[in-house]
Amino acid sequence: MTVHPRIADPRPAPPRPASSGISSSSIAWPWLDRAGRLSRFKLAVFLLALAPGLWFTGAYALDQLGAKPLTAYLHAMGDWSVRFLIVSLAVTPMRRIANAPKLILVRRMLGLTALAYALVHFTLYVADQKFDLARVASEIVFRIYLTIGFAGLLGLVVLGLTSTDGMIRRLGKAWPRLHRLVYPLTALALLHFFLQSKIDVSKPVYWSGLFLALMGWRLMHRFKVPTAPLPLLGLSLAAGLATAALEAAWYAIATGVPAEAVLAANLDVSYDVRPAWWVLGTVILIVPLNLWQNRNAPAGKGPVAKGPVARPARAVKA
Template identity: 55%
Template structure:
């Protein structure tokens, strides 16, 4: 008979019991794929449906990549240890959407693998995206419990390349989006915010302090505005001063910098809400001496 422990179900916890958290997250990870397929079947993706699917799967790949990076900071900020159960699941979902993104591109090129390879080699934004996909594939292949045990501490060192992958993915998103980089800027700003949270933790700051988190939120918001300004200054013909000035006006739309600031301030409010739930936070919320994974 097959040992059931060798075939763990994605909605179960490590003890083999149904996990409401993992079940809800799994449903959320699958829904974008179902929605895209439904749109395709209904003929609602316009005259170039495969191209729209390429863009859609690529967008969700980077969203889930950054969401996986948000798990560890949120676990610390909210003091929610069980949240770590869904980090691998979200990371694998990012890999699935990224691989689907590549496969759809190959289909769009009529399965001309030589042409696809040539395009990846000659177009720098495709080269960057492919490098991110290779790195993500390596992390996915080494994410099993057996590989974690086999690699030991080297597993943690290897999985730190996720930060470089995040940078490559954000740059690929910018370069393939070209003119309208609203969401690319937003995703990059959120990535910066997550990295600020990590850096503060690594440097021994209290990641559960609203003041520390609020400071990170302000810096990330400013950095996001700077990223948007720099992109328009270097890569487009749009006057970057107009984009920077748009951050101070809300008549048209809220710029990404403000959304990043709001997200960071929301995270800063989480420690203030814990006492309302009757939770007492242990003293010394800074960096722990040992960590099980790079996270």
């Protein structure tokens, strides 16, 4: 193919209009895929991520959050930050358990959602302190649960700032090591959740149980335990028992209630269903899900690919 030389235009080029350097096509909107097309899946997840914040903001504006609306508002934002953090950690296990590779497309969005709710939570705390920054700093230094929460927030900010494609390329092999800090940061967030919950710690116990289940799956994966129904059933039972032990240990240390009394309460469901049962009921759902997803797979071979033979998939950063 012949390439003709470009002929220079003797006329001066017209001046270009001033630009901010940001175009609509260069903005990575969360509901677009990497080709810039609308992704219904990402849009649905984005709307679900917005929903709790919008609901509580509206409830606060309409004065429907009780006697202490600002306190209820900031606690709700903190709760949802922890929830989205746990959900973001569930993406990798669920990709394998449910054979759902598309989940990787929203992992970064879920992590950033957790960070956004954490920042709103902290901002509302500052507002609750009448924007007295000196008092806020003093409280963070001298109240251990605030120290823990603020340390977790700073860590999440670092992970958020380094979650862009550019930072992934710039950091290279250091990026995965840095982002493995999400595990201890989640533990800090859960400890902050426990400490600020005071007497009733049912919610932090439940979410801590799910965190233990997710870490248990990662331990299984590290030691090459197959993601199959029987090992997953064992994981579910272990998560329930670990949650009961965690709750008993917390009450024994924080309130002096005998651990055996708390463990015994798990066997009496006539009054209340303890968090350990909710964790077991949640995690055990992965067993039929895994069975259903792999129902056509040969034994020990994992899911069967459908349709024509696919080319090797490129890794998706998220």
